[in-house]
Amino acid sequence: MTIAPSLSPVPQQGSWQSHPAEIVSILEEIETVSTYRMRFRDPELARSYRFKAGQFNMLYVPGCGEVAISHSGPPDSDTGDFLHTIRVVGRVTEAIRALEVGETLGVRGPFGNPWPLETYRGRGFDVFLVAGGLGLAPLRPVVYQLLKERDHYGRIGLLIGARSPSMLLYSEEIRAWESSGIEIQRTVDRADQDWHGSVGTVPLLIDRLRGVRLDRTAMFVCGPEVMMHYSAQSAIRLGLDPSAIWVSMERNMQCGFGHCGHCQWGSLFLCKDGPVVRWDSAFSKMRVRDL
Amino acid sequence: MTPIHLGNNSDATSTSSKSSSNHTQDRNQWPHGFLPKEQFPAFIDLLNQSFDEVIGPRVDQGAIVYDAIRSASELPHGWTDVQSPGVYRLERKSSIDDSRTDHSCEEEYFGYNVGPHSWKKYLFPPLTTLMKSKKTTDGWQMEMTAEPIKRRVLLGVRACELAAIAIQDKVFLTSGTVDPIYQTRRNHLLIIAVNCTQAASTCFCTSMNSGPECRSGFDLAMTELSDGFLVEVGSDAGQTIFESLKLRTVTTDEIDRGRTRRARAVEQITKRMNTDGIRDRLLSQLENPHWNDIASRCLSCANCTMVCPTCFCSSVDEVHALTDDEIVRQRRWDSCFNVDISHLSGGPVRDTIRSRYRQWLTHKLATWIDQFDTSGCVGCGRCITWCPVGIDLTKEVATLCEESS
Numbered sequence: 001m002t003i004a005p006s007l008s009p010v011p012q013q014g015s016w017q018s019h020p021a022e023i024v025s026i027l028e029e030i031e032t033v034s035t036y037r038m039r040f041r042d043p044e045l046a047r048s049y050r051f052k053a054g055q056f057n058m059l060y061v062p063g064c065g066e067v068a069i070s071h072s073g074p075p076d077s078d079t080g081d082f083l084h085t086i087r088v089v090g091r092v093t094e095a096i097r098a099l100e101v102g103e104t105l106g107v108r109g110p111f112g113n114p115w116p117l118e119t120y121r122g123r124g125f126d127v128f129l130v131a132g133g134l135g136l137a138p139l140r141p142v143v144y145q146l147l148k149e150r151d152h153y154g155r156i157g158l159l160i161g162a163r164s165p166s167m168l169l170y171s172e173e174i175r176a177w178e179s180s181g182i183e184i185q186r187t188v189d190r191a192d193q194d195w196h197g198s199v200g201t202v203p204l205l206i207d208r209l210r211g212v213r214l215d216r217t218a219m220f221v222c223g224p225e226v227m228m229h230y231s232a233q234s235a236i237r238l239g240l241d242p243s244a245i246w247v248s249m250e251r252n253m254q255c256g257f258g259h260c261g262h263c264q265w266g267s268l269f270l271c272k273d274g275p276v277v278r279w280d281s282a283f284s285k286m287r288v289r290d291l
Numbered sequence: 292m293t294p295i296h297l298g299n300n301s302d303a304t305s306t307s308s309k310s311s312s313n314h315t316q317d318r319n320q321w322p323h324g325f326l327p328k329e330q331f332p333a334f335i336d337l338l339n340q341s342f343d344e345v346i347g348p349r350v351d352q353g354a355i356v357y358d359a360i361r362s363a364s365e366l367p368h369g370w371t372d373v374q375s376p377g378v379y380r381l382e383r384k385s386s387i388d389d390s391r392t393d394h395s396c397e398e399e400y401f402g403y404n405v406g407p408h409s410w411k412k413y414l415f416p417p418l419t420t421l422m423k424s425k426k427t428t429d430g431w432q433m434e435m436t437a438e439p440i441k442r443r444v445l446l447g448v449r450a451c452e453l454a455a456i457a458i459q460d461k462v463f464l465t466s467g468t469v470d471p472i473y474q475t476r477r478n479h480l481l482i483i484a485v486n487c488t489q490a491a492s493t494c495f496c497t498s499m500n501s502g503p504e505c506r507s508g509f510d511l512a513m514t515e516l517s518d519g520f521l522v523e524v525g526s527d528a529g530q531t532i533f534e535s536l537k538l539r540t541v542t543t544d545e546i547d548r549g550r551t552r553r554a555r556a557v558e559q560i561t562k563r564m565n566t567d568g569i570r571d572r573l574l575s576q577l578e579n580p581h582w583n584d585i586a587s588r589c590l591s592c593a594n595c596t597m598v599c600p601t602c603f604c605s606s607v608d609e610v611h612a613l614t615d616d617e618i619v620r621q622r623r624w625d626s627c628f629n630v631d632i633s634h635l636s637g638g639p640v641r642d643t644i645r646s647r648y649r650q651w652l653t654h655k656l657a658t659w660i661d662q663f664d665t666s667g668c669v670g671c672g673r674c675i676t677w678c679p680v681g682i683d684l685t686k687e688v689a690t691l692c693e694e695s696s
Contacts, residue, residue, distance in 0.1 A: 015468055016421040016422055016435065016607075016620070016622075017422065017433070017434075017435050018422060018424075018433050019433065020430055020431045020432065020433055022430065041430065062424035062426070062431055062433075062609070062618040063424075063609050063611055063615055063618045064609065065607075065609055066607070089636040090636055103430065104430030104431045105431070106424065106431060106433055250635065251633070251635065251640065252632065252633055252634050252635055252640075254605075254606060254607060255605075255607075257467065257468035258466060258467060258468065258662075259462065259463065259468065259470060259603065259605070260604060260605045260606065260607075260625070261603060261604030261605070261625070261627065261632070262604070262606070262625075262632055262633070264627075264650070264654065264658070266658055267657075267658035267661035267662055269662070272467060272468075288577050288578070289646075290640060290641050290642065290643060290645075290646035291577070291640075291641075291646070291650075
């Protein structure tokens, strides 16, 4: 028989297999956004499961469907727990919100390219994280890792934009990060009477950065596409090289391993060639409408 | 004849290196033989006795489709197809007055081109169950479903279709993650290719370097002559069958007649597509106004992707039992022409026909090369024939790219 070509070494198999995970706790963050702590039911899987900052899982509510959600917790948890910060936007996320602590859902993953921390670790690089809205969630694992490996990096900055002060995610935790030596800047689109900070979009915060070491700085950007676009433009105006800027793209992801075709963006399957993409690769595609 | 045993194929990987190296050997090292037409029905019977299923061409609903074949009498003997953009018609071969060749009126088993089906449906099934979930008092239990292994013969695979299978091998087996459903089905196939001895007006395999002659990727390849078949071996499994058939060697005259017939297919191919630098040429035309012109004709019906032997997009549906505590996940073919495929919470990314046609064409002919180091097109012409409004991608490519020069 004609034998199919085989991949070596041992290829990943059965990637459609979802594994029951239990919701350990639920923390309501802001309006329509909650963080779920989950743990695989299978103790062996719970023990061995690892992911990297920037990767995502496919969360599955049987009978309703799957949704791709980024990890928002520490990448090296000893307990086997992992976190997902989820906004209710559609059918599946609505079904997840209906779940209670102790209930199960299916989890497949992790999938996707992580943020390229390993590229910059130990080389004295400064790292700026730029988050728009819920885009802070996929960057939170980066913050955890940077803090854990603080000595391996130079200056660490976190620029956060939100629609309004009440929509600022993880606000208490951010104050703790601030006291751990991370430079934090916040801006909101619409201020309220208690807001004394910056008003405007995130790229403005990038425009105002001072003392950036242009050849020793990496920038990770996550948020709505238009926000990432303008943020990257601001960073380039500042003098950063496009190859030092990374964005995390969102597309319809279904399989997670480049077989179903949904997440194609030019030649990329964003589920496996992304979601984290270097700006010099993303730029030309982002300019094409409806690509 | 007694059924052929090809050994245990359940552990296909153990023989993969051996077998794949066979395909790179000089073809002339493999034996050739002659199967007389009188013996052909017995050959089909033998295949049916030796395998779980023999899939081959048959006439159904006014077209030649691929389906289970239990005897040679079910093959489309004497039938041929006439194709042009948006047109497919079955005709009796004897009714066609073609003065170009001496053989055109002959009744052949494989005297047609390609129909709406491709072998894709046997490797990447249009609908398949992936996983089952069951609600218990202790939460959801989830397990993958495994389908029973079927040893299939694909009979009548054309050169462009061998190329299409090789392309889907890259998608589902060697691009990083293995699709276990595809792999299992793929490893239990016996591929009997049949060389084209004619071509449709929609064929352009010579432009895509995928035919019309079968060169690799088969167990046996046959060329149909008026009195029999030239049989060529392409693998160890093919060799086993070849030996059991006890065929006599071919004569020089038969070899010549086979060559003449295969050359006839080449001569009949009139459609061309310029593939030189096509990736860069197409990707430089993403804002060409001609996409709007195509969009004004395209119905976004997805026919082209359904008949395409390489298109691989799929979606997963939730299928409920009567109660809500048993759920099955089913994968079905999807298409980049369906608006939902690019759905995001804010709406679809590609919400215009212009953007969806552009995605299909640029993926097929350009970005596919980046992804899989091969074009996604084999030149079978199905998308041209089965397009209800007769859009011909070779013409669209010419228009899109000519405007750049």
